[in-house]
Amino acid sequence: MTQLNLLAELRKLNGRVIAPGDAEYDAARTVYHGGIDRRPAAIARVANAADVARVVSLARETGLELAVRSGGHSPAGYGVSDGGIVLDLADMKRLDINVEQRTAWAETGLTAAEYTAATAPHGLATGFGDTGSVGIGGITLSGGVGYLVRKYGLTIDSLLAADVVTADGQLVRADAESHPDLFWAIRGGGGNFGVATRFLFRLHEVGAVVGGPLILPATAEVIAGFIAAADAAPEELSTIVGVMPAPPMPFLPPEQHGRLAVMALMAYAGPVEDAQRVLAPFRALAAPIADLVRPVSYAEAFLPDEPGYHPVTTAHSMFIDTFDLDTAETILDHLRGATASFAVAQLRVLGGAVARVPVAATAFAHRQRRIMVNLVAFYERPEERATHEAWVADFAAALRQDEGSAYVGFLRDEGAARVHDAYPGATWARLAGVKARYDPTNLFRLNQNIPPAG
Template sequence: MPEPQTEIDEETVQGFSAELRGEVLRQGDAGYDEARTIWNGMIDKRPALIAQCAGAADVITAVNFARENNHEIAVRGGGHNVAGTAVCDDGIVIDLSAMRAVWVDPRARTARVQGGALWSDVDHETRAHGLATTGGIVSHTGVAGLTLGGGIGWLMRKHGLTVDNLLSADMVTADGEFVRASDDEHSDLFWALRGGGGNFGIVTSFEFALHPVGPTVLAGPVFWPADDTANALRFYRDFVRDAPDELGTVVKFGTIPPLPVAPEELHWRPAVAINACYAGPVEEGESVLRPLREHGTPLLDLVSPEPYVAHQSGTDSTVLHGWHYYWKSTDLPELSDDLIDVFVNHAFSAESPRSYSVLFHLGGAVSRVDNDATAYTGRNAPHNININGVWRPDETEEFADSETAWVRRFLDALEPYREGVYVNFLDADDGTQRVREAYGEHTYRRLAEIKAEYDPDNVFHLNQNIEPTG
């Protein structure tokens, strides 16, 4: 594609603004700095324009404007975006973050969700009907980003990944065409959207299948001292091997955050936590989780009946907007003793008390979907790990170098066990080879062919990019 233009004259901006129902922001405008800021405070980019879209018509207008004037496009949904591709320098950000409406059909058990919504928006509407679908483990995660990459969450072992619950998607293509993708319409595109990321266009709304969940679930973490990590992981390996689909678990290695539910003497203490959510009757969950709660001598047991939506947002305050996040990830096999030793040797060697790693247990319904059914390709992996270096902006000088080095060392130590990678956990510096690793050559080639059909000029390249065939 031609070299993008970076200069935009006043008359052109005014004409564009007049066509949009939403706002168009430039440097110096009130709200510009807030609008260019995303969750990861490491990202500091200054677009020439930010088009704050109010609906699908605005998205079409913005895409056409950018194409006709040869401006680079970044697409912002909910705004987590650790890799920083949701904003750009000099180009145009097509910002969907004001498009957060959710419509629930309780009889059909479906929800239509706009492309800028957060999972808290979805959970708020669906809980009124005792329904939910698989969302992220942090409620301020954006629906679009999570869905388009696959969708790991508490309910995945029972109800599948987020993409397994996607029924249709409305999308604006690179040439400004509005299309609906489903099993019956643009089925090739629908396949690609379920794991292929933002490569094919801008999704303005999603339609999801919903399931009865809760509204009360048995959920929460159990903490053990960091010194007990080896014993905790050996127990965990056996505990989850035959776990029912209703049980979702995430192991966290880090410190106990200074939350009101934790005694003050435990604040910032290094610990391993097994966080659980039982998506079934509470009384059944009590029996299933009893061995976990009785293992060893826990520092803290916070498992209790609670609203599903409360558990969904339970860790929100430990991953705040504006902090700096640097992460790496890989899929992993079952936890052998040698692999457990890697965790013991590396998981607690970070210097920042805010840094952590999380180990997801997959399987269940995730693994029972055919690997070719969607573009998400990690269905055979038992686990996925996300290694996350974290520090506040005022701690950059103290921690930036140490935490990025720790993340890389930990990933390097896992090299003998790596089985792939979850595309949503790729960082800005992971590069093309890791994108190919996320999909494997067969799926990547098919995605590249579909990319060539819907975006042959690679207009949407600020993402974990799949280059179009030819």
């Protein structure tokens, strides 16, 4: 099929088509992460599930690579193809909230911030990540680790059903009774099995949370003490800890800028009157450099977006189970030796509701792991990439406590072995079997790919 014929077919859709040469083409092909410069043959801003099915069928018929984009935050840049078709869900934003049943049907072009802003007036929420501009499609299919993770579990633990367009262009409902194998697989297995057009989520009572940044000096004792306190805290408290050079934020003393600090994002979703008692062990670790933890709406807990910000990074995702002073010293030693423009070791203590779901219940197979780690180096010049990749690899090797593990939502384009690390044990074989049933030709391959069994 020629380029003109492809565009002619796509223009029969209810949605919009953006082609090379169009005024909005460059903006439409830009994804969140920088350093990704791919030029798709066409971008289809689909309007509904019928459009999705037609685009999937066109990709199958033409053999063109298909990129599926919700919010465009894939660290590997899988939301855009070079020479293929981009199926962009950004215009599919319908949200139907059932307050009495505490459920919501949400189209997958919605961002976490848009969904949360709409459910907040009802005192209800579903847990996503920590950044509002992330699309609910990608984060849900990956698992979803955010501010409510210890209290209400992963995003997929609130997923009740999904409408999915499979590789044959059919729209199916996946839930516990209908296509249960597909429902199991999409809860953590990524975009390997189809295009999710709608999700049915469970809503939870979430009003004000006590949250915000707590910034402490970065000593081994403080870091190890913070992880121990987070592990021992009530499940209503979830934390995201970044050990990093303190950025030049206006609320930080100038003498702290550039010095290593513990930049912790706190989110306590329990009774507000109990928050000070719950947070006291963290504040007792050291005199805070800054303490902006306060009652806020859950929607305010999301990190603010920076328009036009497209970071170039290399990173390594992993899980660990023990953390002591030596682990903290290892983190500090590697950060002191970083040559990147900015480097961070991010630590998320899990447990709570995540660990109560059986490992085999979903494709997210790391439920019994204690801490999720993400090591990131930011840089500007492409020629620096190899240097920073080597630093990240050395850092990861120094912290590794298993043969290899990863959270699929944080993986870059790191090769097949790292995708295996995201799906250990029997999970991989089961996912490959589901892939063979729903996508035997691997049409959905621009992702952290799981080839079909056989």
